[in-house]
Amino acid sequence: MQANLADLFELAVDTFGDREYLVAGDQRRTYAEMEDRANRLAHYLRSRGVRPGDHVGIYAYNSVEWVESLWAIFKLRAVWVNINYRYVADELRFLFGNADLVGLIHGREFGERVAQVADAMPGVHFSLVIDDGSDVPYPRADSVSYETAMAAADGGRDFDPRSPDDHYILYTGGTTGMPKGVVWRHEDVFYALGGGINPTTNERVSDPSDLAARGLASGFQLTSLPIAPLMHGASQWSVMGSSFQGNRVVLVSRFDPDQVWRLVEREKVNLLFITGDAMARPLIEAVDGAAYDTSSLFALASTAAVFSPSVKDQFLDRFPNLVVSDAVGASETGANGHIQVSRGHTAMKGGPTVNAVTGTVVLDDDLNEVAPGTGVIGKMARKGHIPIGYYNDPVKTAETFVSANGTRYSMPGDFALVEADGTITLLGRGSVSINSGGEKIYPEEVEAAVKSHPAVWDATVVGVPDDRWGQRVVAVVSLRPGASLELAGLQDHCRQTIAGYKVPRALELVDEVVRSPSGKPDYRWAAGVAAATR
Numbered sequence: 030m031q032a033n034l035a036d037l038f039e040l041a042v043d044t045f046g047d048r049e050y051l052v053a054g055d056q057r058r059t060y061a062e063m064e065d066r067a068n069r070l071a072h073y074l075r076s077r078g079v080r081p082g083d084h085v086g087i088y089a090y091n092s093v094e095w096v097e098s099l100w101a102i103f104k105l106r107a108v109w110v111n112i113n114y115r116y117v118a119d120e121l122r123f124l125f126g127n128a129d130l131v132g133l134i135h136g137r138e139f140g141e142r143v144a145q146v147a148d149a150m151p152g153v154h155f156s157l158v159i160d161d162g163s164d165v166p167y168p169r170a171d172s173v174s175y176e177t178a179m180a181a182a183d184g185g186r187d188f189d190p191r192s193p194d195d196h197y198i199l200y201t202g203g204t205t206g207m208p209k210g211v212v213w214r215h216e217d218v219f220y221a222l223g224g225g226i227n228p229t230t231n232e233r234v235s236d237p238s239d240l241a242a243r244g245l246a247s248g249f250q251l252t253s254l255p256i257a258p259l260m261h262g263a264s265q266w267s268v269m270g271s272s273f274q275g276n277r278v279v280l281v282s283r284f285d286p287d288q289v290w291r292l293v294e295r296e297k298v299n300l301l302f303i304t305g306d307a308m309a310r311p312l313i314e315a316v317d318g319a320a321y322d323t324s325s326l327f328a329l330a331s332t333a334a335v336f337s338p339s340v341k342d343q344f345l346d347r348f349p350n351l352v353v354s355d356a357v358g359a360s361e362t363g364a365n366g367h368i369q370v371s372r373g374h375t376a377m378k379g380g381p382t383v384n385a386v387t388g389t390v391v392l393d394d395d396l397n398e399v400a401p402g403t404g405v406i407g408k409m410a411r412k413g414h415i416p417i418g419y420y421n422d423p424v425k426t427a428e429t430f431v432s433a434n435g436t437r438y439s440m441p442g443d444f445a446l447v448e449a450d451g452t453i454t455l456l457g458r459g460s461v462s463i464n465s466g467g468e469k470i471y472p473e474e475v476e477a478a479v480k481s482h483p484a485v486w487d488a489t490v491v492g493v494p495d496d497r498w499g500q501r502v503v504a505v506v507s508l509r510p511g512a513s514l515e516l517a518g519l520q521d522h523c524r525q526t527i528a529g530y531k532v533p534r535a536l537e538l539v540d541e542v543v544r545s546p547s548g549k550p551d552y553r554w555a556a557g558v559a560a561a562t563r
Contacts, residue, residue, distance in 0.1 A: 030238040032216040032225065033191040035103040037237055037273050039064070044241045045275035048250060051268075052296055053280040056093045060272070063097065069182040070101035076182075077132060077155045081106035081189075082196070084128055087259075088112035088135035088143070090282040094159045094175060095259045096268055098134045104188050108196050111260040113208070115545075118142060122149040123207050124200065127421050134175065136161045144168035193219075198420055199262050201360035202545060210420035211360045220414040221363025222262070224270045228356065228367040231387045237273075244274030251276040252325075254292060255302035256284055257548065262360055263332050267302050284308060286315035290323070297325040305334025306480060306487065307548035313343045323348070332356040334548040335473050338375040339481035345372045355381050357455050361429055361441045362411040365389045366453050376526075382454040388413035391445045391453060396433035402449030406469075409455065410440040444471065461552045463492030463500050470502060470531050472552070478523040479504050479533065484512035485519075487542040489555040490533065503559040504533035507542045514538070535559070 030036065046061040058066070079085060079102070087098050087109050102109040110128045113120070114136075121142060126149045133156045135143055143156065147169070156172045193216035200208045219225045224240055226233045234240060244250075253276065255267035264280075271278050279296045281288060289312060292298060303309050309331065316323065329344060329351055336355050344353055349372070358364040366383025391399040391407040399407045416439060418426030431438050444456040456462075457471030464470070472490040479488040486509045492500035508514055516536040523532045543554040 030236055031191075032193045032219040032223075032237045033195055034197065034215050034219065034223070034269060035100065035106075035188075035195075036191055037219070037223075037240070038100055038103075038269070039186065040238055040241050041244075041272045041275055044245055048275055049277055050272060051093055051096055051278050051280070053091060053093045053096075054282060058093055058096075060275075063093075063100065064186070065184040066097045066179060067100035067104060068184045068186055069179045070097055071104040071188065072182040072185075073157075073178040074101060074107070074132065075105055079105055079107050079132060083107045083131045084110050084198070085132045085134065086110045086112050086125070086128065086130045088114065088133060088139055089159055090114060090136060090161075091259050091264070091280040092136075092159065092161075092282065094134070096280075099259075099265070099269075103195070103197075106189065106191055106195050108198050110198055110210070111200050111265070113200075113202065113260050113545075114139065114258070116142075118145045120207070121146045125149040125153075127208075128198075128200070128210060129421070132156065135159065136163075137165050137167075138163040140165040140168040140172075196417075199265070199360045200260075201262070202549075209422060209425060212417045212420050214417065217414040217416065218363065221411075222266045222270070222358075224273055225414075226364075226387050228364045228386045229354075229369075233387065240273040241275065244276065247274075251300060252279060252296060252298050253277070253300040253302060254279040254281070254289065254296070254298045256281060256289060256308050257302070257304050257333075261304070261333070263302060263304060284311075286311040290316050290319065290321040293326055294322045299325055300328040300330065301326065303329065303331045303336075304548035305331055305336045306340050307334060307544050309336060309340045309344065310480075310486065313340065313347060317343075317347060326351070328352040328354070330354045330356065332358060334550075335476055336381070337477045337480045339477075341370055341375040342372070345370075345375070355383065357381055357383055357409075357443075358386075359439075359441045359443065361416060361439045362389070362409075363414070365409055365411060366455075368452075382448065382452050385451065385453050386411075388415075389453065390438070391447050392433070392438065392440060396431060396438070399447045401447045401451045403447070406444055406446050406456065408440050409443045409445040409453065410438040412436050412438050415439040444469075461491070463490075463502055465492065465495070465500050465502060465530060466498045468530050472550070474527060475502060475504070475523070475531050475533065476550075478526045478531075479506065479519065481526070482514070482519055482522045484508055484514045486512075487544075489542050489550045489552065491552055491556045491559050493535070493556070493559045495534075501534040502531065503535040503537060505537045505539055505542060505555045505558050507539055 042064040050060045051058045159175045255264040257264040368383040393407040446454045457473040475490040488506045495501040543551045
């Protein structure tokens with residue numbers, strides 16, 4: 030069977046039709062029900078002129094409509110574009126102008142923003158509005174109710190043959206800069222993110238249909254709860270990858286730690302997907318001392334953001350038998366590495382140290398692959414199944430996707446070190462590294478030390494100009510309720526785990542540390558806070 034994502038979903042429907050697939054709020058969908066509604070939506074979109082290769086935006090909170098839309102668009106060999114619901118007008122204008130949308134599916138509550146940026150969407154000729162209880166006016170003359178469109182369409186499966194060369198685009202904001210659309214072939218992203226290669230064992234499936242066969246043979250339906258918004262790749266792949274094996278997904282529209290634990294209890298969740306400390310810390314604080322039934326939960330997986338050793342220790346203290354894993358990767362590479370952590374072994378050497386996924390390497394300044402144990406710091410990269418490039422951005426494509434010695438690599442910019450045993454230690458994004466007195470300091474390592482202080486709730490670390498050292502390290506910190514913290518106390522604490530030159534030289538206290546919806550640090554915001562108080 031070819032590796033086309035819509036084909037794989039339809040195989041899952043034919044294999045697991047009566048199984049429950051999705052739970053979101055008070056709505057539920059079996060595989061067969063999801064298929065029927067996705068087909069109806071696909072037929073409506075086709076009637077509105079959506080053709081293979083066309084781009085349709087999805088702008089909404091996590092919901093069944095989000096998932097129905099993604100499958101409907103893929104069924105037509107079209108491409109859906111994930112839209113960050115936190116963007117304001119100028120950011121939306123940039124994304125809409127870059128993405129070449131022909132249509133938009135959006136929550137009604139975002140209608141005012143859609144109306145504001147009409148000038149940035151010259152190619153959009155329809156919008157579907159998901160009614161969400163708000164009374165915001167429909168933003169366009171061509172806006173139609175999502176449910177009205179569904180009701181009038183056919184639920185049959187009568188679509189043209191598809192290809193592993195069909196496209197999937199993931200718009201990513203990263204830690205700095207405006208969003209970029211990473212363009213993947215279906216086959217490549219299936220082997221990079223969709224389960225085609227098991228990141229724990231590096232086992233590769235010989236035929237994509239093997240995943241459905243395995244799911245059927247196991248006799249067990251895993252229930253996962255990805256907490257991040259569906260505009261984030263980790264949650265997209267939890268929803269899509271789970272379907273290929275007949276598993277079940279529970280969604281939350283917005284992150285609320287108590288609501289997450291209520292869902293774990295009610296839906297008997299087995300696996301929680303989080304994005305680092307921004308979710309992990311509130312979750313462990315909410316469950317400690319609470320009476321939630323968490324007996325179904327046996328695994329916690331984090332990706333895409335720093336998951337501090339101190340927070341991992343809290344989870345393992347509270348759930349001694351929990352399987353806790355940490356993964357690293359990027360929108361431009363897919364999964365790069367994975368590690369299962371255990372009690373007493375959560376400390377980091379710099380950033381997380383992981384077992385490399387097939388194709389992951391570290392490249393030196395001359396684009397040679399770094400050998401284990403040499404001590405050379407290079408940039409993490411991946412070869413093999415990697416993206417085509419960035420949509421509408423040949424300059425950034427040339428910077429990130431490089432060729433050397435006859436091999437093409439994706440190299441987003443994260444510095445890393447290959448340990449003697451072949452594991453890889455991630456050090457952080459070069460664009461936000463700090464150079465103090467000639468020493469390169471990676472914020473993630475310092476952030477882990479800062480956040481292990483008992484008074485600290487959250488922190489981001491940045492560099493600010495310094496006349497003597499070039500840059501000095503500043504910790505932007507939010508405290509636990511009722512806690513207090515002085516710079517000297519924080520420095521004494523950090524010196525226990527990191528070298529003296531990495532210790533923060535200034536401390537800025539804020540009510541809340543700003544992060545992206547996926548939990549990534551907002552380094553531009555933190556640098557602004559640090560610079561404003563120099």
